[in-house]
Amino acid sequence: MANGLIGKKLGMTGLFTPDGESIPVTAVQVGPCVVTQIKTIDTDGYNALQLGFGEKKESRVNKPLKGHFKKSGDACFAFLREVHVNDPGKYEIGQTISLDFFDIGERIDVTATTKGKGFSGVIKRHGFHGGKKTHGSHSHRIPGSIGCSAWPSKVIKGKKLPGQYGNQRKTIRNLQIVDIRPQENIVLIKGAVPGSKNGIVEIKKPKISQKFSDR
Numbered sequence: 001m002a003n004g005l006i007g008k009k010l011g012m013t014g015l016f017t018p019d020g021e022s023i024p025v026t027a028v029q030v031g032p033c034v035v036t037q038i039k040t041i042d043t044d045g046y047n048a049l050q051l052g053f054g055e056k057k058e059s060r061v062n063k064p065l066k067g068h069f070k071k072s073g074d075a076c077f078a079f080l081r082e083v084h085v086n087d088p089g090k091y092e093i094g095q096t097i098s099l100d101f102f103d104i105g106e107r108i109d110v111t112a113t114t115k116g117k118g119f120s121g122v123i124k125r126h127g128f129h130g131g132k133k134t135h136g137s138h139s140h141r142i143p144g145s146i147g148c149s150a151w152p153s154k155v156i157k158g159k160k161l162p163g164q165y166g167n168q169r170k171t172i173r174n175l176q177i178v179d180i181r182p183q184e185n186i187v188l189i190k191g192a193v194p195g196s197k198n199g200i201v202e203i204k205k206p207k208i209s210q211k212f213s214d215r
Helices: 063-070 122-126 207-214
Strands: 004-016 022-030 033-039 048-056 076-084 107-113 169-181 186-190 200-204
Touching (some): 004 048, 022 169, 022 200, 033 063, 033 076, 063 076
Antiparallel strands (some): 004 022, 033 048, 048 076, 169 186
16 A cells, blocks of 8 residues: 655645534645556665656646656646555556545644745744843844854854755654545645645655554
């Protein structure tokens, strides 16, 4: 069984439980994903499925990808991702994988690229408190002293400094599936998911559950 699928973040909303509790959820359109390539230990050194998501106009695809997509059908895809699979022999090229193997209440891991917020200072990027506002202080939002004196006479790696904030690949683990709507290919996940609206996300089963399923 494949351990994940590709989806698109639609946005956040809220649900009310039968007990009247309000739960914030993120709506994600998961699949349908098409198997565009099967990788095995004999040919590639590992077992995986290459999945295509989001149809794309054929005129927008270059010739090498057109030949690659023709092996799995007539559709061209905007996004390709690989997911681990234990037995690739159970799948065929061109097969469509839906979200049937996810269950309500199940825990999942969600991977996506966070929102890019450009060059940011240490207060916004790392949560520094800042300096004094009065008594002649000229240190309000600067990081402060960072270097070493006589030895080692350099800035140690890993110092928290200004720089690019966001636009990084992040994984949020153990998020819970609140509801599944297979007719619309939508999964409602409790809490927030990295990335902006219409961003591509990868939903995977946790590694712990994979270990128990292999036994």
